[in-house]
Amino acid sequence: MDQPFFFHALKVDDKACIGCSHCMNACPTEAIRIWNGKAVIDDNKCVDCGECFRVCQVNAIYVEDNDFEQIYRFKYRVALFPAVFVGQFPEEIKVSQIYSELHKIGFTHLFEVERAVEILNESIVDYQENKENELPIISSFCPAIIRLIQVKFPSLVDNILRLGTPSDIAAHFYKQKLIDEGIPVNEIGIFYITPCAAKIAAIKNPVGEEKSIVDGAINLNRLFNKVYRNIKQATEDVLISQATELFSYEVLWTLTKGESSRVKGRALAIDGINSVMEFLEKVENREVHNIDYLECRACKEGCAGGILNPQNRFLTVERLNKRVSLNLKKNKQFSSSGIVNYKEYLNEKMILDKLVPRSMMMLDSDMALAMKKMVKAQKIEAELPGIDCGACGAPSCKALSEDIVKGDATLSHCVFVQNVLMQNGEINMETAFAIIDKIWGEHKVVKGSIKSGK
Amino acid sequence: MMQFEYKVEGGDFTNAGNASSEVKKILKKLNVSPKITRRVVVALYEAEVNIVAHAYRGDIIVEIDTEKIRIQLNDEGPGIDSIEQAMTEGFSTASEQVREMGFGAGMGLPNINRNADELNITSEIGKGTNLEIITYLNKEN
Numbered sequence: 001m002d003q004p005f006f007f008h009a010l011k012v013d014d015k016a017c018i019g020c021s022h023c024m025n026a027c028p029t030e031a032i033r034i035w036n037g038k039a040v041i042d043d044n045k046c047v048d049c050g051e052c053f054r055v056c057q058v059n060a061i062y063v064e065d066n067d068f069e070q071i072y073r074f075k076y077r078v079a080l081f082p083a084v085f086v087g088q089f090p091e092e093i094k095v096s097q098i099y100s101e102l103h104k105i106g107f108t109h110l111f112e113v114e115r116a117v118e119i120l121n122e123s124i125v126d127y128q129e130n131k132e133n134e135l136p137i138i139s140s141f142c143p144a145i146i147r148l149i150q151v152k153f154p155s156l157v158d159n160i161l162r163l164g165t166p167s168d169i170a171a172h173f174y175k176q177k178l179i180d181e182g183i184p185v186n187e188i189g190i191f192y193i194t195p196c197a198a199k200i201a202a203i204k205n206p207v208g209e210e211k212s213i214v215d216g217a218i219n220l221n222r223l224f225n226k227v228y229r230n231i232k233q234a235t236e237d238v239l240i241s242q243a244t245e246l247f248s249y250e251v252l253w254t255l256t257k258g259e260s261s262r263v264k265g266r267a268l269a270i271d272g273i274n275s276v277m278e279f280l281e282k283v284e285n286r287e288v289h290n291i292d293y294l295e296c297r298a299c300k301e302g303c304a305g306g307i308l309n310p311q312n313r314f315l316t317v318e319r320l321n322k323r324v325s326l327n328l329k330k331n332k333q334f335s336s337s338g339i340v341n342y343k344e345y346l347n348e349k350m351i352l353d354k355l356v357p358r359s360m361m362m363l364d365s366d367m368a369l370a371m372k373k374m375v376k377a378q379k380i381e382a383e384l385p386g387i388d389c390g391a392c393g394a395p396s397c398k399a400l401s402e403d404i405v406k407g408d409a410t411l412s413h414c415v416f417v418q419n420v421l422m423q424n425g426e427i428n429m430e431t432a433f434a435i436i437d438k439i440w441g442e443h444k445v446v447k448g449s450i451k452s453g454k
Numbered sequence: 455m456m457q458f459e460y461k462v463e464g465g466d467f468t469n470a471g472n473a474s475s476e477v478k479k480i481l482k483k484l485n486v487s488p489k490i491t492r493r494v495v496v497a498l499y500e501a502e503v504n505i506v507a508h509a510y511r512g513d514i515i516v517e518i519d520t521e522k523i524r525i526q527l528n529d530e531g532p533g534i535d536s537i538e539q540a541m542t543e544g545f546s547t548a549s550e551q552v553r554e555m556g557f558g559a560g561m562g563l564p565n566i567n568r569n570a571d572e573l574n575i576t577s578e579i580g581k582g583t584n585l586e587i588i589t590y591l592n593k594e595n
């Protein structure tokens with residue numbers, strides 16, 4: 001069994017948070033509440049999709065990553081980066097310049113993770129042969145989607161493809177390759193340059209694997225800034241690059257339709273976490289039939305839309321498409337990465353353990369108690385105004401009524417209920433303000449007027 | 455015991471599936487196992503679409519206690535001519551239009567039967583059909 005809690009890379013900075021509730025309303029799993037004037041994320045419900053990060057006006061949601069210096073714990077430092085990393089740079093910057101800067105800032109080896117797609121793609125097609133698969137097979141690529149399924153669609157966990165991601169495979173390959181070159185294993189550090197929080201969480205707390213093969217994650221945004229600045233300031237010549245070109249379908253793999261267009265049978269690609277939820281709802285009801293494969297990505301335009309990408313996602317997609325057409329024109333021979341020589345080894349390493357559901361929607365693990373709570377919650381909900389104003393610090397009246405029966409809130413959190421209680425003389429103004437302060441933080445409300453966030 | 459009621463309109467495919475989605479949410483909150491939840495929801499969805507496809511209107515009553523889930527679907531509609539035939543795999547009375555939409559591809563009653571622990575059907579021609587679907591909760595399979 002896995003640990004009972006997920007590790008999360010997204011955190012709330014209490015100093016910066018003004019409790020504006022934008023994130024609470026944007027969260028697809030209703031994981032956020034406002035308490036003491038600050039957003040609080042429920043670790044059991046969060047799936048690391050990053051929607052809260054996107055909507056925060058004051059950058060109070062941040063991604064907790066390891067510091068760059070971590071790479072120096074190792075003598076040999078491998079940077080695994082996704083094709084979207086290169087897609088962040090303006091076109092006039094050559095791939096060789098980017099490679100060269102990555103070396104200069106401390107990486108001894110560089111490898112574009114999509115170079116592992118060739119092997120993965122073959123394995124997926126083989127995997128599809130198995131008549132015992134639950135259909136549709138759902139791609140295991142996006143860690144936010146895996147977590148979403150565990151938490152919200154537990155009956156679909158068996159549909160998830162039990163093969164690892166290109167970054168896992170690339171990591172296994174590179175580590176073994178260096179070991180075979182005679183480098184001691186404890187001197188090799190593998191770092192993944194990540195476009196999102198979900199991948200960081202997946203590295204720290206992997207699903208379907210004992211421990212991640214990757215030693216650390218590096219925030220793509222931070223690294224981009226470092227590299228881009230160095231390129232701008234560079235005067236020296238570019239170092240020799242060890243760039244190996246990718247096949248066209250490898251370049252496009254992490255973008256929408258990149259994967260679905262390369263598998264057998266009827267395959268659909270769905271991007272954006274809300275669209276994915278809408279579709280999985282249908283799959284769970286068996287409302288849709290005869291689909292063989294589903295590529296689901298939490299971000300719109302796939303990883304080009306990852307929250308740690310500084311560049312606009314459409315421009316990233318454009319740059320990657322241009323790279324593909326350039327390659328086709330050049331029609332040049334590949335400098336081999338050697339990954340195909342490790343095919344058998346990697347085929348074995350990429351198999352994931354059975355995934356477990358972690359349904360977090362339940363009111364109580366004991367069904368009889370859950371039923372009692374549900375009846376109570378329904379009664380409470382009927383008393384609430386039903387306008388989902390959010391002033392209680394919960395995203396909807398339904399959510400508040402469930403919080404109440406779970407013991408996480410009280411009926412008087414509702415401002416309408418407070419009003420009635422006050423009119424009946426059951427609580428006084430002081431108490432009502434005290435409740436409001438508890439939710440929205442002190443001094444936000446002064447004699448009935450809302451002060452500015454300061 | 456808890457009870458929930460839903461209404462279904464004949465011919466309204468846009469909303470077919472609303473009751474099953476609601477029931478699914480409830481079962482998840484009650485910590486019913488994913489496997490059982492799925493069986494209940496698949497059977498209910500199929501039955502819901504049957505009403506939309508064939509009947510004028512219908513009512514769904516869902517009763518849940520700690521032992522079982524009992525779903526009754528009562529519709530006003532043409533009724534089923536031969537229940538035996540309708541229970542045969544591959545048989546469908548769905549119109550061409552309905553089938554083109556991907557609904558009722560001959561999966562109706564047999565599929566409900568496969569996903570239920572008990573299925574009882576009564577039908578009267580020209581009046582309507584009553585379905586009772588029972589799923590036991592402690593019978594993990």
Ligand code: SF4
Binds near residue numbers: 046
């Ligand atoms: S990362 Fe996604 S699931 Fe987690 S709190 Fe933010 S919006 Fe909700």
Ligand code: SF4
Binds near residue numbers: 049195298299
């Ligand atoms: S689509 Fe890509 S960038 Fe977005 S969360 Fe999933 S893996 Fe991360």
